[in-house]
Amino acid sequence: xxxVHYLVFSCLSFLLxxxxxxASDPVEKEKYxxxxxxxxxxxxxxxxxxxxxxxxxxxEFIDWVMDVNHLPNEKIVAGEKLVIPVLKSEADDMLAMxx
Numbered sequence: 001x002x003x004v005h006y007l008v009f010s011c012l013s014f015l016l017x018x019x020x021x022x023a024s025d026p027v028e029k030e031k032y033x034x035x036x037x038x039x040x041x042x043x044x045x046x047x048x049x050x051x052x053x054x055x056x057x058x059x060e061f062i063d064w065v066m067d068v069n070h071l072p073n074e075k076i077v078a079g080e081k082l083v084i085p086v087l088k089s090e091a092d093d094m095l096a097m098x099x
Contacts, residue, residue: 027068
């Protein structure tokens with residue numbers, strides 16, 4: 001009976017540890033576009049401005065930006081640099097198409 005408890009506890013511990021490792025996998029910021037916030041910008045505006053590139057809902061975009069940039073709330077300030085969920089490769093493709 002102790003062996004069964006030990007095995008169950010071991011399996012649950014392993015799953016819990018694996019979950020923490022997976023959940024704490026940091027975003028590789030260098031793969032994403034970094035922007036400088038302009039006066040009057042809001043996260044909502046940025047989500048709409050880049051909506052063809054990020055493939056997220058507005059709320060998902062805002063949550064992603066807040067999480068990755070460690071923002072305490074949705075308020076952003078002009079001049080602040082933010083990483084947004086747009087891959088640099090997609091941004092390069094957009095620039096090439098606009099030329």
